[in-house]
Amino acid sequence: MVEWHxxxxxxxxVHGVVFEPSGYAALELDRSARDRNGEFQRRIWHVDEVCTSxxxxxxxxxxxxxxxSYVWSIQKGQTSIWSMTLEDGKGETGRWAMLTxxxxxxxxxxxxxxxxxxxxxxxxxHGILVAWAG
Numbered sequence: 001m002v003e004w005h006x007x008x009x010x011x012x013x014v015h016g017v018v019f020e021p022s023g024y025a026a027l028e029l030d031r032s033a034r035d036r037n038g039e040f041q042r043r044i045w046h047v048d049e050v051c052t053s054x055x056x057x058x059x060x061x062x063x064x065x066x067x068x069s070y071v072w073s074i075q076k077g078q079t080s081i082w083s084m085t086l087e088d089g090k091g092e093t094g095r096w097a098m099l100t101x102x103x104x105x106x107x108x109x110x111x112x113x114x115x116x117x118x119x120x121x122x123x124x125x126h127g128i129l130v131a132w133a134g
Contacts, residue, residue: 016052016053016054017052017053017071017075018051019050019051019052019053019075019080020077021049021051021080022049022080022103022105024049024103026046026047026048026049027045027046027047027128027131027132028044028046029044029045029046029128029131030043030045031043031044031045032044041088042087042089043087043088044086044087044088045084045085045086045087045098045128046083046084046085046086046087046095047082047083047084047101047128047129047132048082048083048085049080049081049082049083050080050081050082053071055083056068056070056071056074056081059081059083059097059100062097063100063114063115063116063117064116064117065100065114065116065117065118067081067100067102070102077105078104078105078106079102079103079105080102080105081100081101081102081103082100082101082102082103083097083099083100083101084097084098084099084100084101084113084125084128084129084132085098086098097116098115098125099113099114099115099121099125099129100113100114100115101113101129109133110129110133113125113126113129
C-alpha cells in the first residue's frame with residue numbers, strides 16, 4: 001500500500017480536464033451560533049463538486065489521500081467527487097477541508113466519505129453529509 005501511494009504521488013497530473021457535472025446540487029449550510037460564553041461562532045458548511053483534474057489533484061494533496069486515482073472513473077461518468085469544507089473565518093483562508101466524498105452515479109448514493117489521511121467522518125460531518133445527500 002505504501003508503494004502504491006508513493007507511485008500515485010509521483011504520477012503526472014492530467015491537467016486541463018474538465019469533468020461533466022453530476023447534476024447534483026452543492027450545499028451551503030449555516031450552523032453559526034453563539035457559544036456558552038456568548039461569543040459568535042461562525043460555522044458555514046459547504047459541499048462542492050470537484051469539476052477539474054487540477055482541483056482533484058489539489059484535493060488529494062490537501063487531504064493526503066488517493067482521490068486522484070479516481071480521475072478515470074470521473075471522466076467515464078461513473079463517479080463524482082465532492083469536497084466538504086467548513087468556513088469559520090479563522091486561519092489563512094478561513095475555510096477548512098473536512099471531507100472528500102465519492103458519489104457513484106449508477107447507484108445515486110454516497111459510497112465513501114473520508115477526511116485527511118482517510119480518517120472516518122465525525123458525527124457532525126456525518127450530519128452535514130446526510131443533510132446534503134438527503
